[in-house]
Every structure is written in C-alpha cells, then in structure tokens.
Amino acid sequence: xxxxxxxxxxxxxxxxxxxxxxxxxxxxxxxxxxxxxLGQKADPTVDKIMxxxxxxxxxxxxxxxxxxxxxxxxxxxxxxxxxxTVRDLIPVEGHxxxxxxxxxxxxxxxxxxxxxxxxxxxxxxxxxxxxxxRVLVARRPDxxxxxxxxxxxxxxxxDKTQPADVIFLSTSGKGAWIRVxxxxxxxxxxxxxxxxxxxPVVRILRTRIGSLMLGSLKPRQWRFLTEDEIKALKGEKPAxxxxxxxxxxxxxxxxxxxxxxxxxxxxxxxxxxxSDRRPASNEGSGRARGDxxxxxxx
Numbered sequence: 605x606x607x608x609x610x611x612x613x614x615x616x617x618x619x620x621x622x623x624x625x626x627x628x629x630x631x632x633x634x635x636x637x638x639x640x641x642l643g644q645k646a647d648p649t650v651d652k653i654m655x656x657x658x659x660x661x662x663x664x665x666x667x668x669x670x671x672x673x674x675x676x677x678x679x680x681x682x683x684x685x686x687x688x689t690v691r692d693l694i695p696v697e698g699h700x701x702x703x704x705x706x707x708x709x710x711x712x713x714x715x716x717x718x719x720x721x722x723x724x725x726x727x728x729x730x731x732x733x734x735x736x737x738r739v740l741v742a743r744r745p746d747x748x749x750x751x752x753x754x755x756x757x758x759x760x761x762x763d764k765t766q767p768a769d770v771i772f773l774s775t776s777g778k779g780a781w782i783r784v785x786x787x788x789x790x791x792x793x794x795x796x797x798x799x800x801x802x803x804p805v806v807r808i809l810r811t812r813i814g815s816l817m818l819g820s821l822k823p824r825q826w827r828f829l830t831e832d833e834i835k836a837l838k839g840e841k842p843a844x845x846x847x848x849x850x851x852x853x854x855x856x857x858x859x860x861x862x863x864x865x866x867x868x869x870x871x872x873x874x875x876x877x878x879s880d881r882r883p884a885s886n887e888g889s890g891r892a893r894g895d896x897x898x899x900x901x902x
Contacts, residue, residue: 606645609633609653614720617664617699618655619681621724632656664698668834669716670816674823679706679714690714694826703727704735704813707792712737712810713818715837716826722838726814736812737784738773739794741803744780745772749801753784757797763790765797779806 613624613633625642627633633640634654640646646653653660671690673679678689681701690702694716703715703723717723726733753770769785784794798805811818815836821827829837 606647609635609640609644609646610642611720612646612648612653612660613655614724616661617701617718617720619701619723620703620720620727622727623701623723624720627655661699664718666719667696667698667700667717668719668722668829668837669694669696669700669826670818670821670829671714671716671826672818672821672823673706673711673714675709675711678708679704690716693824704789705791706810707795707808710808710810711823712808713813713816713821714810715813715816725839726837733814734785734787734812735789735810735814737794738809738811739782739784739798739805740776740779740807741782741798742779742806743803744775744778745782745801745803749803750782752801753797757800759790759793759796759800765790765793 609628610621610624613619613627614621618624618627628640628642628644631639632655635644635646636652640653648660671693673690673693676687677693678687679702680689681691681699683689683692687708691700694700699718700716701718701723703717703726706712706714715726750770750772754768756765756767758764766786766788769783771783773781773783775781786793794808795805816829816833
C-alpha cells in the first residue's frame with residue numbers, strides 16, 4: 605500500500621512528519637534510485653527507499669521515554685557540534701528523538717520517542733496541547749505585567765503570542781517564581797516575552813507536556829512511560845486500574861448507613877450469678893425500716 609514518504613519515514617522512527625519533510629526537501633531521500641520529491645508516495649514492500657544512503661529501516665517497536673533535560677544540553681537527536689544532546693543521555697538502542705523544543709539553557713521535561721504520529725499530534729499547533737513551565741524572573745511582577753502576559757504580547761517579529769495562563773507562585777530574593785501554561789511554543793518565546801515586559805528570565809523549568817508530568821525525575825534521569833500515560837497522550841481512555849488484593853468494602857460501614865444491631869444472646873447461668881451479686885434495693889430497705897419503726901410505736 606502506498607503512503608506519503610514523510611509518513612513512512614516517521615513510522616520508521618526518523619522524526620515527526622514535518623521533520624521528515626525536511627529530509628525530503630534536502631534531497632536526502634531516494635526512491636528506486638531517484639531523488640524523492642515532497643508529496644511523493646511509495647510502497648515499502650515494493651519500492652526501495654533510501655535515507656542518507658541507507659535502506660529505510662523496518663518499523664521499530666514504539667518507545668516512549670520521559671527525560672529531565674538539564675541545562676546546557678541540546679534538544680536534538682544529533683549534535684551539530686561538540687555539545688551534548690538529549691539522545692546522548694539515554695543508552696537505549698534504536699531511533700529516538702525529542703518531541704518539541706526546549707532551549708539549550710532551559711531544563712525540565714522532554715518526551716523522547718520514535719512514534720511519528722504522536723510527535724505530530726503533540727507538536728502541531730492545531731492540536732493545542734498545553735505545556736506548563738515554572739519560570740524564575742529577576743524582578744517581582746506586578747498585576748499589570750502578569751495581565752499583559754496573559755492577554756498576549758507582540759514579539760519583535762510582529763507576531764502576537766496567544767493568551768496564556770500566568771500565575772504568581774512565590775518570591776525568590778529580589779525576583780519571583782511564576783507558572784506559565786500555554787498551547788504554543790515559539791523559539792525562546794518565554795524569554796522574549798519576559799524581556800519585553802521588563803521581567804528578565806533567569807530560569808525555565810518545564811513540568812508538563814499535555815497530560816505527561818515531570819514528577820520526581822532529577823536532572824539527567826529518565827524512565828519509560830506507563831501504558832496509561834501513553835494512552836492519555838494519544839487521547840485514548842486509560843484502562844481502569846484494578847487492585848486484585850484490595851478487600852471488598854463493607855457497605856454497612858459507610859457514614860450514611862446504619863449498622864444493624866442484633867439482640868444479645870442471654871445465658872441463664874450468667875444472669876443468675878449477676879442477680880445474686882446485686883445489692884438490696886432502696887425500696888426494700890425502706891419497707892424494713894418502716895416496719896421496724898411501726899413496731900416500736902406499738
């Protein structure tokens with residue numbers, strides 16, 4: 605079955621569809637010995653597809669990894685100089701590339717995968733997946749600056765940023781931590797917006813991509829995603845977790861329920877012993893005293 609080349613390359617783990625389009629426009633893809641063109645279709649079972657002189661790899665098992673990217677590491681699968689890349693931090697074989705960008709001097713959550721379909725879904729603007737950041741600014745913002753950030757700011761290139769959720773978190777020396785949630789991600793957008801508003805950005809930490817959280821990961825640490833996390837990113841309904849060791853709930857113990865009280869079983873022998881130990885009643889004592897005094901009056 606014929607498919608567009610960028611889709612075939614994405615399925616083989618070469619990156620998102622947009623990244624694979626660059627492979628084609630740069631002349632790095634050949635089909636049956638001829639340089640491929642953007643929009644061209646091919647059938648991998650019939651056609652000979654080459655990328656950078658190598659045969660198109662068979663579809664790999666899909667891999668999903670959450671990584672805490674430290675500062676001064678490139679968000680790239682391949683380095684263009686001596687600087688380390690996020691791919692260098694993960695000793696896992698096969699194609700893996702970062703989803704979206706995180707600046708060289710920023711840190712936090714990066715999703716590494718070879719799933720081109722998911723990459724396209726998470727990075728294409730029309731899907732509007734949220735990304736959440738904790739941002740340290742050098743000055744304490746006032747409400748006017750925060751409101752301007754929320755409404756959108758015109759950048760130096762003339763584009764206006766989309767509305768964002770911006771909340772003050774806490775002070776930090778002369779500066780402050782704020783939380784920024786947005787559905788777009790232009791290059792160095794947060795730093796430029798902060799500069800234009802008079803709030804120089806000192807540090808950026810990404811804590812969330814869509815439904816995926818950074819959690820307790822530390823710099824350079826990584827982990828595989830769970831099945832439920834993958835389904836949530838893809839927009840599928842996660843399977844409900846079942847704890848087979850969990851004991852059944854006793855519905856009678858619910859605060860709004862009334863617990864049944866059963867009548868106490870009586871033991872004749874025990875009841876007889878209890879009655880023998882009881883002291884004489886006041887009423888009987890009164891009659892005895894009255895009888896005694898009546899006798900004396902006679």
